Amino acid sequence: MTTLTTERGPVLDAETAVATAARVAEELADGAADRDAQRILPARELDTLSRSGLLGITVPTAYDGPGLGAATVAEVFRLLAAGDPSVAQIPHSHFVYVNALREQGTPEQQQFFFAEVLAGKRFGNAQSEVGTKHIRDFRTTLRPAGADHWLLDGEKGYSTGALFADWIPVLAHLGEDGPMHVAWVERGADGVTVVDDWDGMGQRTTASGTVRLAGASVPGSRITPFHLTFEGPQTYGAFAQLLHAAIDAGIARAALDEAARFVTTRSRPYPDAGVERAAEDPLVVQAFGELELAVRAAEALLAEAGRAVEHADRHLSAESVGAASLAVAAARASTARAAVEVSSRLFEVAGTRSALASLNLDRHWRNARTHTLHDPVAWKVQHLGRYAVDGTLPPNHGQI
Structure with missing residues (x-):
């Protein structure tokens, strides 16, 4: 298990973000071939990324972030991927779920999680499932367990970023066959197991393995609606x-x-x-x-x-x-x-x-x-x- 950073990175403007990404990409390129050949997971490289401030560039200005736009984020990702595309893919879901919070998070949820991002914390991903009818078919469920309290059960595949995350956003039905919500669970919480079983021929060090959820406890304050995004x-x-x-x-x-x-x-x-x-x-x-x-x-x-x-x-x-x-x-x-x-x-x-x-x-x-x-x-x-x-x-x- 990787050691997770909690160091707050700098708040970057667009020009500095691109320059920082170019610098980090040069560091990533040095050793990318060896990491791929030996499947050395990039824990140190991800800590460098967290300290750089790049993971916080889409946090809104209302929450002390720079609120940079999609064009800048895309250029940052392009540069990082030129250095090492496995490292670049790992925070993909981090940015997507920061965006999900911007779309549907309550002010209290936004205040808490955006502060976590600015402190260098990383979001993972537990979305896709293996063996369902199609990619938008899910079996993972949040079931009620008392007042404003839920238990999370299911299994996720292709969980890029989860192994290196502080928080894992999990896409699940709220209740039996209810609307889709995102449950925010801590990486080391009881009932959460992250398995490094990714064996892809490429993107070998993304650790896009399996997340197993067995009665993981989730308070209502850590659940955000997902289905409303598409209404x-x-x-x-x-x-x-x-x-x-x-x-x-x-x-x-x-x-x-x-x-x-x-x-x-x-x-x-x-x-x-x-x-x-x-x-x-x-x-x-x-x-x-x-x-x-x-x-x-x-x-x-x-x-x-x-x-x-x-x-x-x-x-x-x-x-x-x-x-x-x-x-x-x-x-x-x-x-x-x-x-x-x-x-x-x-x-x-x-x-x-x-x-x-x-x-x-x-x-x-x-x-x-x-x-x-x-x-x-x-x-x-x-x-x-x-x-x-x-x-x-x-x-x-x-x-x-």
């Missing part, structure tokens, strides 16, 4: 998807940068090219141009999507939210494709030596292929197509 226009889903797109964009840029370093320092030219350096081979240069184009396009769509989410937050309506969701869908489709393409073609441009297992360059493709499976890209394109054909806005749920 009107919301950017909750678009914000969550935006951060996933940022992680893919970071993977793509990291793979391209590492391919360039390899070609300029370690690759030999093909004799038919008639050049002294592999980096001068016109076929290699052409390939790099194509990959740079793909990554730049993905980064541009990511930035546009961040601005669209911010606009929708300022001018909330079905139309603005729909536009934001479509912009995020385009970004997710583009960043996913760029991440998989660049991390695969890395070997094409770098040559045979790049396939040595000791170099672990395949981690970029494994990370890209694993993370891009989080949501089907085809459904992003489907919603874009429906809008292009007849102006149909995407559905109002948390996956778009």
Whole structure:
């Protein structure tokens, strides 16, 4: 079990947040390949992230936070993912559930939990379940156990961040088949077990394992409604998807940068090219141009999507939210494709030596292929197509 930090980080403005993310990303990149190869969980790196102040950048100004917008958060995630996408994915749910508190928390809940975030505390995730009909089908239940008191039972999979968390937000039915709520339970509470059983081929150090809940005690003051978020226009889903797109964009840029370093320092030219350096081979240069184009396009769509989410937050309506969701869908489709393409073609441009297992360059493709499976890209394109054909806005749920 990791040692959890309680040190309050600085309150960062947008420019400082991006600069801090770039600095932390450099630290993450140093050792990322070894952590992946040996599956060394990044407890120290996450403590660095907590101390940096980055985990508190979306806490509203009314609660002493900087209240930074989605575009800045996306850029922070893109930079962190370029350093180590596993570390970047771990706080994804932290930011999503800070957003959930902004949407539905009571003033008392907001006061308490936002102070926890600013003190360096981390939120995990216990949302998805394995073996249900689909990803929005849940069995976990909060059952009444006295006045304003509940017991939480269920099992969650893909619980990214839970192993390293101070608080684990758990998505559950309030009562038998009641509306969905979020139960906030402490990581070390009785009845809460976090199992490090994640064995993904990529994103290996996210520790996205299992959370088991057996009669965990939850007071009513630690329960927030979830279903109400989707009864009107919301950017909750678009914000969550935006951060996933940022992680893919970071993977793509990291793979391209590492391919360039390899070609300029370690690759030999093909004799038919008639050049002294592999980096001068016109076929290699052409390939790099194509990959740079793909990554730049993905980064541009990511930035546009961040601005669209911010606009929708300022001018909330079905139309603005729909536009934001479509912009995020385009970004997710583009960043996913760029991440998989660049991390695969890395070997094409770098040559045979790049396939040595000791170099672990395949981690970029494994990370890209694993993370891009989080949501089907085809459904992003489907919603874009429906809008292009007849102006149909995407559905109002948390996956778009």
